[in-house]
Amino acid sequence: MPPVESAIHAIGDELFSLETPIKISNIKKLHVGDLTFISGVIYTARDKAHAKIRRNRAHLPFNLEGGCIYHSGPIIIQTNEKYRVVAAGPTTSARMNEYVPDVIKLGVRAIIGKGGLSDRAVEVMKGRCIYLAFTGGCGALAQRAIVDVLQIYYPELGETEAVWKLKVKNFGPLIVAIDSNGRSLYKDVENYSHRKLHELLG
Amino acid sequence: MDGSRKEFIHKTVAMLKEAETSLPVDVMAALQNALNAETNERAREQIKAMLENVKFAGNKGLPICQDTGTPIFYVHVGRSANIDFDVKHALYIAVQKATEVIPLRKNAVHPLTRELEDKPLLDVIYEIAEGDQIVVDLLVKGAGSENASMLKMLNPSADIRKFVLETIVAAGGKPCPPIIEGVGVGSTFNGCAWLAKKALFQSLNKEHTLLEERLLKDINSLGIGPMGLGGDTTALKVFVEMADCHTASLPVAVNIQCWANRRASFEMGR
Numbered sequence: 001m002p003p004v005e006s007a008i009h010a011i012g013d014e015l016f017s018l019e020t021p022i023k024i025s026n027i028k029k030l031h032v033g034d035l036t037f038i039s040g041v042i043y044t045a046r047d048k049a050h051a052k053i054r055r056n057r058a059h060l061p062f063n064l065e066g067g068c069i070y071h072s073g074p075i076i077i078q079t080n081e082k083y084r085v086v087a088a089g090p091t092t093s094a095r096m097n098e099y100v101p102d103v104i105k106l107g108v109r110a111i112i113g114k115g116g117l118s119d120r121a122v123e124v125m126k127g128r129c130i131y132l133a134f135t136g137g138c139g140a141l142a143q144r145a146i147v148d149v150l151q152i153y154y155p156e157l158g159e160t161e162a163v164w165k166l167k168v169k170n171f172g173p174l175i176v177a178i179d180s181n182g183r184s185l186y187k188d189v190e191n192y193s194h195r196k197l198h199e200l201l202g
Numbered sequence: 203m204d205g206s207r208k209e210f211i212h213k214t215v216a217m218l219k220e221a222e223t224s225l226p227v228d229v230m231a232a233l234q235n236a237l238n239a240e241t242n243e244r245a246r247e248q249i250k251a252m253l254e255n256v257k258f259a260g261n262k263g264l265p266i267c268q269d270t271g272t273p274i275f276y277v278h279v280g281r282s283a284n285i286d287f288d289v290k291h292a293l294y295i296a297v298q299k300a301t302e303v304i305p306l307r308k309n310a311v312h313p314l315t316r317e318l319e320d321k322p323l324l325d326v327i328y329e330i331a332e333g334d335q336i337v338v339d340l341l342v343k344g345a346g347s348e349n350a351s352m353l354k355m356l357n358p359s360a361d362i363r364k365f366v367l368e369t370i371v372a373a374g375g376k377p378c379p380p381i382i383e384g385v386g387v388g389s390t391f392n393g394c395a396w397l398a399k400k401a402l403f404q405s406l407n408k409e410h411t412l413l414e415e416r417l418l419k420d421i422n423s424l425g426i427g428p429m430g431l432g433g434d435t436t437a438l439k440v441f442v443e444m445a446d447c448h449t450a451s452l453p454v455a456v457n458i459q460c461w462a463n464r465r466a467s468f469e470m471g472r
Binding site: 048073075077087091114133136139142143158173196197201 | 244247248251252254255256258259262264265266267268269270305306307308309316318344346349361363364367368371374375376378420423424425426427428429430431432460461462
């Protein structure tokens with residue numbers, strides 16, 4: 001795995017690693033299809049957490065400026081006052097489509113998830129935020145890259161739906177699936193598969 | 203006999219642990235073959251991550267995926283098996299135990315309030331079999347792939363292939379491809395859904411029929427690829443299960459399983 005010491009590293013010709021807080025200038029260096037890793041602090045959020053973030057946006061207990069949201073409902077257990085991550089792969093991002101404008105307004109620069117976001121969400125993200133696809137089902141790989149559990153917010157939502165502040169190192173591999181120009185790999189794939197389907201059913 | 207109930211629970215917990223923290227040899231081989239054949243570099247990265255994830259999870263005894271899913275128990279009860287305990291309750295206790303010891307994610311919520319229910323989630327299907335044994339097959343089913351599944355009561359003259367392919371295109375990357383696809387054709391509304399799910403319990407080593415081969419080829423030509431990021435590998439396997447149906451009906455069900463096709467089994471003698 002690539003070492004991460006400063007904000008951005010060129011690995012070979014294509015690979016850059018991100019570090020939080022994320023600068024807009026850095027997300028602009030990443031393009032659809034690029035492979036990347038992220039280090040720093042990420043916040044998990046699923047359906048219920050997003051609804052709560054929207055409701056409490058004026059006085060959030062955490063700062064999302066330059067931040068990274070991770071669509072994940074992890075298994076994290078508490079043993080002897082210490083939190084232990086068991087598995088923390090990505091969840092389907094489409095369920096969070098309607099909340100993307102809210103988190104962008106709060107300064108989120110990167111969203112990690114799986115399966116992609118709606119056209120409307122992609123439009124809102126333009127110039128401000130990128131979407132990084134993490135391989136679905138890779139709960140153990142995610143666990144390996146999480147070096148510390150820093151805090152739990154909204155524990156009343158339960159361990160799965162709560163917001164977890166996680167310290168990560170070389171979290172990935174991540175594919176830039178929606179870049180800051182609004183180009184979406186999912187859209188390209190969708191267009192191709194629809195054309196193919198049409199041909200097959202001819 | 204309390205001893206056999208204890209043994210049953212113990213074996214079920216061990217089976218859950220095996221299924222949640224590793225993948226069957228046939229699934230690992232199918233992923234490896236897909237990696238070797240895949241021409242899309244991004245797709246190869248995805249499959250490599252999957253294989254590495256399973257190896258790492260296995261070494262650490264961790265669940266492969268944080269969505270530890272709904273365990274589907276397919277219980278074959280031998281006609282002369284001597285069972286003097288409540289099998290469903292024993293499975294319930296076993297899932298409860300496994301949730302603590304592996305551990306698994308608590309996935310059960312009330313369907314309307316969406317409040318977390320502090321109890322295990324499981325599905326049990328029984329079948330009467332020959333012999334004096336009880337055989338339990340387990341399939342662990344995550345929500346991403348289950349949500350992309352579909353059932354339709356087609357017009358008998360309708361095109362089954364069209365429905366199957368449209369379902370896969372609509373699902374895109376959401377069910378975590380490369381998928382395993384169970385297709386149920388015929389039977390009744392509920393019978394058809396079960397045919398599609400039952401199909402997923404099979405080993406990927408099973409040989410394809412001509413129909414299955416054609417569907418697999420069509421699906422993999424769609425370019426959806428691993429995690430919907432493009433590539434040659436959208437499905438690892440297609441299983442079609444058929445049963446006779448009413449002259450006026452054509453039920454068709456597509457039950458999708460994610461690449462993390464978590465299965466295990468055990469049997470218990472008299």
